[in-house]
Amino acid sequence: MERLDARRRYQRNASRVERLAEIYAKSVRAPGDCWLWTGPTDKDGYGLYGHQQRVHRVVQALTRGKSKGWVLHRCGTRNCVNPAHLYEGTPKQNSADMINHGRSLRGSRHPRAKLSAAQVLKIRDRMKAGEPARRLAEEYGVARAYIYQLIAARRAWPWL
Numbered sequence: 001m002e003r004l005d006a007r008r009r010y011q012r013n014a015s016r017v018e019r020l021a022e023i024y025a026k027s028v029r030a031p032g033d034c035w036l037w038t039g040p041t042d043k044d045g046y047g048l049y050g051h052q053q054r055v056h057r058v059v060q061a062l063t064r065g066k067s068k069g070w071v072l073h074r075c076g077t078r079n080c081v082n083p084a085h086l087y088e089g090t091p092k093q094n095s096a097d098m099i100n101h102g103r104s105l106r107g108s109r110h111p112r113a114k115l116s117a118a119q120v121l122k123i124r125d126r127m128k129a130g131e132p133a134r135r136l137a138e139e140y141g142v143a144r145a146y147i148y149q150l151i152a153a154r155r156a157w158p159w160l
Helices: 002-025 055-064 091-100 117-128 133-140 144-153
Strands: 027-029 035-037 070-073 086-089
Touching: 002 027, 002 055, 055 070, 055 086, 070 091, 086 091, 117 133, 117 144, 133 144
Parallel strands: none
Antiparallel strands: 027 035, 070 086
């Protein structure tokens, strides 16, 4: 019985090595130590492996064991399969990484944004100088309440 268990463990490990070898055969080393997946990708740019599994999650499972949470990229490259660039994280860390790597749709990158960062800063300066919010709202084509959000509560564009 013990011998059979050892054989199964060997076969399972051999299977892991074979799958990793297959993954790395479909990747290209790129500048910055990333190993870029050249196989199929999903609509978000993440590599796909096997039955529509994201390849970075497969690599994480094969090298460090199955992840209980999110698998994040230190490098910010979605199709990177270098295990040194992968780590387990939380949804909050994932959101912070997205912002740090410049992939979030906040500010002027948002498809429905009406203002640029420069315009927001200019509006804030003009409001501090005493210009009425109504005039600024009309000039920039936004609601007066939005102008107040930029100034008073800093609910809009709080990172500026």
